[in-house]
Each structure stands twice: as C-alpha cells, then as structure tokens.
Amino acid sequence: xxxxxxxxxxxxxxxxxxxxxxxxxxxxxxxxx
Amino acid sequence: xxxxxxxxxxxxxxxxxxxxxxxxxxxxxxxxxxxxxxxxxxxxxxxxxxxxxxxxxxxxxxxxxxxxxxxxxxxxxxxxxxxxxxxxxxxxxxxxxxxxxxxxxxxxxxxxxxxxxxxxxxxxxxxxxxxxxxxxxxxxxxxxxxxxxx
Numbered sequence: 192x193x194x195x196x197x198x199x200x201x202x203x204x205x206x207x208x209x210x211x212x213x214x215x216x217x218x219x220x221x222x223x224x
Numbered sequence: 225x226x227x228x229x230x231x232x233x234x235x236x237x238x239x240x241x242x243x244x245x246x247x248x249x250x251x252x253x254x255x256x257x258x259x260x261x262x263x264x265x266x267x268x269x270x271x272x273x274x275x276x277x278x279x280x281x282x283x284x285x286x287x288x289x290x291x292x293x294x295x296x297x298x299x300x301x302x303x304x305x306x307x308x309x310x311x312x313x314x315x316x317x318x319x320x321x322x323x324x325x326x327x328x329x330x331x332x333x334x335x336x337x338x339x340x341x342x343x344x345x346x347x348x349x350x351x352x353x354x355x356x357x358x359x360x361x362x363x364x365x366x367x368x369x370x371x372x373x374x
Contacts, residue, residue: 194236198247202255202274205246209272215297216270217243220250220261
C-alpha cells in the first residue's frame with residue numbers, strides 16, 4: 192500500500208504544527224458524501 | 225481530488241515537505257462560517273498564524289495543484305512583505321510549471337515583488353513583456369498592460 196496524505200482534522204493542531212515546523216497550512220473543505 | 229489528485233505521489237511528497245494538511249467537512253462549524261464556505265472542494269492557503277492568503281474552488285489536477293499551492297505560499301510571503309522569499313517561490317513555479325494556470329499570475333506577482341523590493345519600474349515592464357510573449361490572452365497580461373509604458 193502506497194503513502195497517503197496524513198491530514199490534520201483540527202485547526203488548533205494544524206496551527207501548532209505550522210508554527211513549530213514553520214510551514215503553511217493547506218485547509219481543504221471537502222464533502223465527505 | 226480523492227480519486228486522482230491526492231493519491232499522486234508528487235502531491236503527497238510536496239504536501240509532506242511543504243505544508244500542514246488540514247481537512248474538514250464543508251459543514252464543520254465554526255470553521256465553515258469563519259471562512260465563508262460556499263462550495264467544495266475549497267482549498268485555502270493559511271500562513272502559520274492562520275491568516276488566509278489564497279483560495280481556490282473546484283477540482284485541480286496534480287499538475288495544477290502543486291503550482292497553485294506554491295502561488296499561495298508566495299502570496300503569503302508577498303502579503304507579509306517578504307519579497308525575497310516570494311520571488312524564490314515564484315521562480316520555482318515558473319521553472320517547474322511554466323505552462324500551469326498559476327504561471328501568468330506568478331509572472332505578474334514577480335514583477336510587483338521586484339518593483340516593491342527595488343523601487344524601480346523595470347521588473348513591472350519585464351513582467352508585462354514576459355506575459356505578452358508567453359501568455360498573450362491571459363487576464364494577467366491585460367492587468368499588466370499599463371506597464372508596457374514604463
């Protein structure tokens with residue numbers, strides 16, 4: 192099985208990682224169907 | 225996006241290296257309201273403080289997603305007046321994805337960053353000439369039209 196994107200699911204967690212890793216956030220609003 | 229773009233190895237590698245991926249349902253509150261969400265997929269580039277710098281609505285294939293995300297990062301640097309960092313990213317777009325839909329805007333923004341960092345008009349005129357040569361029918365060529373006179 193190949194690699195997949197490991198998504199954060201909470202904004203707080205994404206922001207904490209973004210600041211620690213000095214990266215931008217890709218926020219994807221999607222329709223889970 | 226799930227069927228085609230996100231499984232692409234180049235997309236996975238790019239996002240893993242360059243971004244923090246955050247995925248939420250379209251009806252997830254309060255985020256959907258805070259970002260005035262109207263349609264999916266909506267992809268938004270946020271800086272590390274959570275401020276929005278770019279959004280796209282609708283499907284993007286992998287060859288368009290990566291330059292689009294790079295453009296979002298470049299806009300973030302531009303908005304925060306980090307012109308050198310923005311220029312580095314814009315050059316990357318034009319080197320790696322010169323035929324992408326993001327390329328014309330990257331050329332335009334490169335001209336603006338060049339002007340703002342040097343206070344000389346040449347980068348703006350250069351941007352117009354490059355747009356006219358490579359993307360004559362682009363909206364960004366029209367927007368740069370006045371710069372031909374500089």
